[in-house]
Amino acid sequence: MNKQSVLELIIARLVVDLDVAQRAAQTAYETATHEENIAENKYDTLGLEASYLAAGQARRVEEIRQSLVLYQNLSLRPFDEQRGIQIGDLLSLEAGNGSQQQLFLGPDAAGLKIYQGDVLITVITARAPLGQNLLGKAEGDAVEITINGSRQSFEVTHVM
Structure with a gap:
């Protein structure tokens, strides 16, 4: 990708x-x-x-x-491990059950879904709980959020 x-x-x-x-x-x-x-x-x-x-x-x-x-007007930068995940980064998450999802952390248009080839990519923003928790993280980091009262855990498996 x-x-x-x-x-x-x-x-x-x-x-x-x-x-x-x-x-x-x-x-x-x-x-x-x-x-x-x-x-x-x-x-x-x-x-x-x-x-x-x-x-x-x-x-x-x-x-x-x-x-x-x-x-x-968004200028994309290469992923910088010192800064961690920032707006404009493309990343892969793995849920506790092993399912994978591809996300683009964007400045707006949360929920927009696009396909790159046969890969579904969902746009999220830093205003969402998941987006907030991803800011500053790097590959291998865990992220936990509560969805409908249920605690869910994800691992950042790839960032670009």
Whole structure:
């Protein structure tokens, strides 16, 4: 795996997501402002509901746009054992049951999933409990977090 190519995949995915969100926001705006949706009485709320949807879609567009800018401006550095895991690092974790997962510690867009070949990579941020615990760690370090009241342990098996 190459973290530069992972960054490029994340940016490409955010560009697509932004386009989809912009089209959805435009459609919601057109619905909200269409003459057929003008309220005929106080119980006619179709126009109001459409305006709420348009506002939500506009917020989503702005969130994706901000994420895209953060990733476009992200400068990747080689992993430094002295500093440990930092934003921009690509890493592998092994759970206590032996399952492996690949993570990219990014500045935003938590939960975004991309594939590099047939490998699934999940974006996490330092705002998440796992991301917070990973900061400063290195290969071989253990990380423990509580998920739904259950304590889970992971080992950092590879960092780049």
